[in-house]
Amino acid sequence: MINAFGLNGMGSQAAELYREMPNNLRDHISQICVLNACSHAGLLHEARTIFNEIS
Numbered sequence: 652m653i654n655a656f657g658l659n660g661m662g663s664q665a666a667e668l669y670r671e672m673p674n675n676l677r678d679h680i681s682q683i684c685v686l687n688a689c690s691h692a693g694l695l696h697e698a699r700t701i702f703n704e705i706s
Contacts, residue, residue, distance in 0.1 A: 654684040662692020666701065 656665035665688035669681060682705050689698035 653681055653688060657684060657688025657691055660692060662688045662694045662697075665689070665692075666694065666697050669701065 653665045653668055656662070656668065665685055669677070669685040672681065682701075685701055686698055689695075689701065
């Protein structure tokens with residue numbers, strides 16, 4: 652779902668869905684997808700925040 656939102660220009664919804672996911676379900680794939688969605692939507696601040704949470 653996160654990737655689908657990102658591919659359709661809905662980066663905000665992708666980030667929102669990522670934040671609603673339980674931490675134990677967040678894997679490398681979902682992290683890459685949400686960062687990609689933020690990138691395509693121009694959500695630099697959101698992408699940096701998520702990246703810093705991952706690191």
